[in-house]
Amino acid sequence: MxxxxxxxxxxxxxxxxxxxxxxxxxxxxxxxxxxxxxxxxxxxxxxxxxxxxxFTQREEEMMPLxxxxxxxxxxxxxxxxxxxxxxxxxxxxxxxxxxxxxxxxxxxxxxxxxxxxxxxxxxxxxxxxxxxxLHVQPIPEAQVNTLNRKIREGCEKLGFHGIVAHHNRVNCTSSGFxxxxxxxxxxxxxxxxxxxxxxxxxxxxxxxxxxxxxxxxxxxxxxxxxxxxxxxxxxxxxxxxxxxxxxxxxxxxxxxxxxxxxxxxxxxxxxxxxxxHLHPSVLLAGIYDEDIYGYLGIPQSYYVDEFIDLERNPDSGYIIMPIFGFPVATAAQLPGFGRTHARLMRSYHRMVGILVLLHDQSEGEVRLGSDGRPRIRYHLRPAEQALMAEGMRHCAEILFASGAREVVVPYHREPLWLKPGDDLFVIDRRGCRPGEIPLASTHPxxxxxxxxxxxxxxxxxxxxxxxxxxxxxxxxxxxxxxxxxxxxxxxxxxxxxxxxxxxxxxxxxxx
Structure with a gap:
């Protein structure tokens, strides 16, 4: 019981x-x-x-639970x-x-x-x-949604290796929640x-x-x-x-x-x-002319392993993955205020999210906080900041190769609004410094x-x-x-x- x-x-x-x-x-x-x-x-x-x-499928109710x-x-x-x-x-x-x-x-x-x-x-x-x-099985091709297909399309055009992964779902309805x-x-x-x-x-x-x-x-x-x-x-x-x-x-x-x-x-x-270690991640958003409805279907089915070769180097690399958030989470991640932010949110149904997940060698520490909450310290090494920025550039390449008309890199100050043909190495020059762009971890x-x-x-x-x-x-x-x-x-x-x-x-x- x-x-x-x-x-x-x-x-x-x-x-x-x-x-x-x-x-x-x-x-x-x-x-x-x-x-x-x-x-x-x-x-x-x-x-x-x-x-x-x-499970009400509402962010404001499920996040606290x-x-x-x-x-x-x-x-x-x-x-x-x-x-x-x-x-x-x-x-x-x-x-x-x-x-x-x-x-x-x-x-x-x-x-x-x-x-x-x-x-x-x-x-x-x-x-x-x-x-x-856990009933682990391959994700059926029929359940690879439009968002994941866009990322696969971009990878195939660029020659980046990826796979449709295995998952632990049975009789999935592809609701996306x-x-x-x-x-x-x-x-x-x-x-x-x-x-x-x-x-x-x-x-x-x-x-x-x-x-x-x-x-x-x-x-x-x-x-x-x-x-x-x-x-x-x-x-x-x-x-x-x-x-x-x-x-x-x-x-x-x-x-x-x-x-x-x-x-x-x-x-x-x-x-x-x-x-x-955190497997820190950072995301970009691509905006397309056609409807994507990224919130419908299995959120992550494709998996890009082009940039991690553990046989060659077990201490470095990164993975590129699809990602999509519900409205509140998406609004929090996207840059800008007022009309600029509203314009982005009006493109919500035409948006593809993509992230870089780092195989980090950087380390941190968990300490006792006086208020009972953990104090979590983590320092992302400069070399790994540069590696994540490289991955962000490849994410932008994937999005443009699959038809994105705009790519948003959500720096807190002066976000990048990239168009096809722009110099994508501007991302490497801006870098991926903690505190300057939203970072997240789901794998401490x-x-x-x-x-x-x-x-x-x-x-x-x-x-x-x-x-x-x-x-x-x-x-x-x-x-x-x-x-x-x-x-x-x-x-x-x-x-x-x-x-x-x-x-x-x-x-x-x-x-």
Whole structure:
């Protein structure tokens, strides 16, 4: 049963063999696999539990429900917006369903640099289980919408390589509202797949139950402590879970926050919260003479990998992707004021959005804020600013090659309004400096990274804490580096791999 902690009248005391914190692509998988292995599992999720009846397709209603800080979480300087899920199912409820396995060269990099003991082949059973559970399949050609076809057309004319990707949707109606939660249950999020399976296997699942800290004694976690609040946010009591083993899967921003509040890290690794990678992205808009209706259909089906070659260089490159926002988000991204902005919005139905997503080597850090919110610092290296500007130029080339009559580069001051035949290297000269153009991230990662050296890593190759013998982590925070690909399948496969390790070594781990 999935229960909201808001319905509780006071404090709650629970005992379990396993307490899982977080219900996204990591926590949901761990909860399901361990419950099916016969373990007594309690799962705590800070956000609410929502179903298709709750997904109204309205931005002003869905953003507060589905996103951290109502979709306004950002780096400390406000330069990069960070979108993360806050609900049963985590970010899988609002993501756009790209499904890619971990790139083999990235696994080899992790083995080479951080001593990861397993191989790409060792992950294959986990990939297969996850893809089967999430119903991963190729996106049908008939569901490649006009926006994605325009980007493909431009790439083909320019000789840029791209593919129609795989996704995790079943009987998709092509409504286009994926980022606001699927009102038709086509998107096979964790809330529709792993969470119900965990529930059927006997896991006790609590929504609206934020975790504040871990209590420890010696080298063990003894209790998970959260709180109960009513609908108005008034704290009514504590939730205390005594568990033999704890799996922290609260995401790359919140997991280090919980560890830092719990004073974990004082005896070993100083890496908690550090090595933050963001996959920062920047978008451009092309305006066409014909109707595009970019908000209709699957938002992202085409995927341009011309500018990332992980076999040749696992430390550099960028991906180009289609993107389209609903009216409020689009209005916020577009430059200008008054009549200038109104002119752009009148072109909304003739607009194609396109973005550059960087495989970043730049790093940041998550710290504790005095107000309880995370302080997120991130510095985008000058060389990677230049690389993103190069990608922006290629985006403009793609848009013009597919018939755009105007391309908008949304610098805050003096945005560029480009026409066919203009010198596109003006983008390189202007650059991509944080604070001068809107940047966003949906893939924070690396803040509790895996590795065999406790001085460099927070957990080992199996997600086990170097400091606390009964603490595991399973979320994007454990990636040892930037992934360089959409992370949904990697996150779930690593969680599956970790859960099967825990199940196989249970007696040794809790003995």
């Amino acid at each position: 999935i229960q909201s902690a808001k319905t509780l009248s006071g404090s709650l005391e629970l005992k379990a063999e396993v307490c899982v914190i977080g219900s996204g692509a990591g926590g949901a998988v761990v909860a399901k696999e361990l419950a099916e292995a016969g373990r007594d599992v309690v799962l705590l999720e800070q956000g609410g539990y929502y179903t298709k009846e709750d 589905l996103f951290e800080e109502m979709g306004q979480r950002s780096t400390e300087d406000g330069a990069i917006l960070i979108l993360q899920g806050r609900n049963i199912g985590g970010s899988t409820v609002h993501n756009l369903c790209y499904c890619f396995r971990t790139p083999r060269p990235i696994v080899e990099k992790w083995r080479r640099e951080e001593g990861i003991v397993w191989t790409y082949e060792d992950l294959l059973p986990s990939f297969e289980r996850v893809e089967r559970m 994926c980022i606001l939660g699927c009102p038709f249950d086509a998107k096979q999020s964790m809330a529709l797949t792993y969470i119900p399976a965990a529930d059927r296997a006997g896991a006790r699942i609590f929504a609206d139950c934020p975790v504040d800290r871990l209590e420890t004694r010696g080298d063990r976690v003894t209790r998970v402590v959260g709180h109960v609040a009513d609908a108005a946010g008034t704290v009514r009591g504590e939730v205390r879970v005594e568990a033999e083993l704890v799996v922290l899967s609260a995401g790359a921003i919140n997991s280090p926050q919980i560890l830092l509040r719990s004073a974990v890290g004082g005896k070993g690794s100083t890496s908690i919260g550090k090595h933050l 990662q690396g803040t509790c990274r895996m590795g065999e050296d406790p001085a460099r890593a927070v957990v080992n190759s199996w997600g086990k804490s170097h400091e606390l013998r009964n603490l595991f982590l399973a979320d994007m925070g454990i990636f040892p580096s930037s992934l360089g690909a959409p992370p949904q399948i990697t996150t779930a496969a690593l969680a599956d791999h970790i859960a099967h390790f825990i199940a196989a070594h249970w007696r040794k781990l809790v003995g």
